[in-house]
Amino acid sequence: MSIEAIERGFVWKLHVIKRQSMTAFKLILGSLAIHRWVRVADNHITHMSDEALKDVLRLYNENFPEINEKRFTMYARSFKKTTYVYKDNDEVKGYCLYYVTSPLSSLGLKKTATLYSFTVDSRCRGQGIGTNLLQNSIHEMRLNRIDRIKLYVDSDNIAAINLYQKVGFEVKEEVMDICGLGKKCYEMEIKFDKKSQAGSDLSGNPFMVT
Numbered sequence: 001m002s003i004e005a006i007e008r009g010f011v012w013k014l015h016v017i018k019r020q021s022m023t024a025f026k027l028i029l030g031s032l033a034i035h036r037w038v039r040v041a042d043n044h045i046t047h048m049s050d051e052a053l054k055d056v057l058r059l060y061n062e063n064f065p066e067i068n069e070k071r072f073t074m075y076a077r078s079f080k081k082t083t084y085v086y087k088d089n090d091e092v093k094g095y096c097l098y099y100v101t102s103p104l105s106s107l108g109l110k111k112t113a114t115l116y117s118f119t120v121d122s123r124c125r126g127q128g129i130g131t132n133l134l135q136n137s138i139h140e141m142r143l144n145r146i147d148r149i150k151l152y153v154d155s156d157n158i159a160a161i162n163l164y165q166k167v168g169f170e171v172k173e174e175v176m177d178i179c180g181l182g183k184k185c186y187e188m189e190i191k192f193d194k195k196s197q198a199g200s201d202l203s204g205n206p207f208m209v210t
Contacts, residue, residue, distance in 0.1 A: 027078050030100040033111050037081040038143050045136045048076050048083035048095075055092035056085060063119045075099050075116060082113060084137045086120075086129050094120035094129045096137055100146070113141050115151035134167045142192050150189040152178045164188050 039047060048056065053076060060072055076083050079099050086094040096118040102109045120130045141149055153160050155174065165171075169188040179185035 026101060027074070029102050031078050033100050033102045033109075034079065034081045034144070038140070039081070040136065040140055040143065042136055044088055045084050045086050045133060048080040048085055048097075052085045052087070052092055053077075056083075056095050059092065059095060059119055059121055060117065062122070064117070072097075072117060082137070082141075084133050086133055092121075093124045094133055096133045098137065098141075098149070110147045111145065112148045112150060113146050115149065131163070131167065134164075138167060138190065146192065148189055148191050150187060152185045152187055154179050155184045155186050161186065161188070 046052070053073070056076065057069065057073065060067075061069065064072075076097055079097065082098040082100055084096050085092055097116050098113040099116050100111055100113050102111050118130070118133070120133075138149065149169075150172070151164065151169065152175065153164065155161075161171070165188075168190045170190070172187045172189045174184060175187050176182070176184055178187075
């Protein structure tokens with residue numbers, strides 16, 4: 001199945017419903033983890049800005065009216081460097097927002113990025129925008145030494161699962177209540193090994209922006 005066919009059938013929205021928001025301490029740690037972030041220049045995809053926030057919130061409210069806008073805004077402002085906005089002719093057509101945590105393990109700090117919210121304008125679906133957002137953001141995560149990316153998706157959303165697998169995600173386990181009360185969903189992840197990260201140094205790439 002082609003990515004284009006997957007996109008046509010994909011419900012273009014994903015949002016992690018947490019019972020509790022991140023604590024202020026975790027927000028600070030996450031923000032520090034992405035302080036020295038390397039960005040890869042793209043003609044359409046940029047990071048969150050104060051100017052783009054209004055249009056991003058419009059898309060958010062159109063797709064997630066039942067979710068806490070205040071929490072989303074807090075995450076978008078705390079993680080501007082890992083909130084990716086797709087613009088064409090100055091019009092915001094989609095976004096994906098990741099928050100980053102740095103839990104301490106026996107191997108030291110391990111940076112995990114969670115895809116918290118992701119959608120494409122209903123008028124622009126089927127154009128590859130969602131795929132571009134995912135591929136661009138995954139590439140940047142690898143460049144910036146993120147150890148793992150994870151997301152949660154409804155287990156019935158086969159088209160979405162196929163799309164995530166196409167861009168590199170694998171199903172890790174089945175979980176309950178993350179995508180909604182009583183809902184079954186999959187936790188999917190991408191893990192980066194140190195060898196692939198070491199080979200992704202683009203310090204000489206003219207399209208890299210710091």
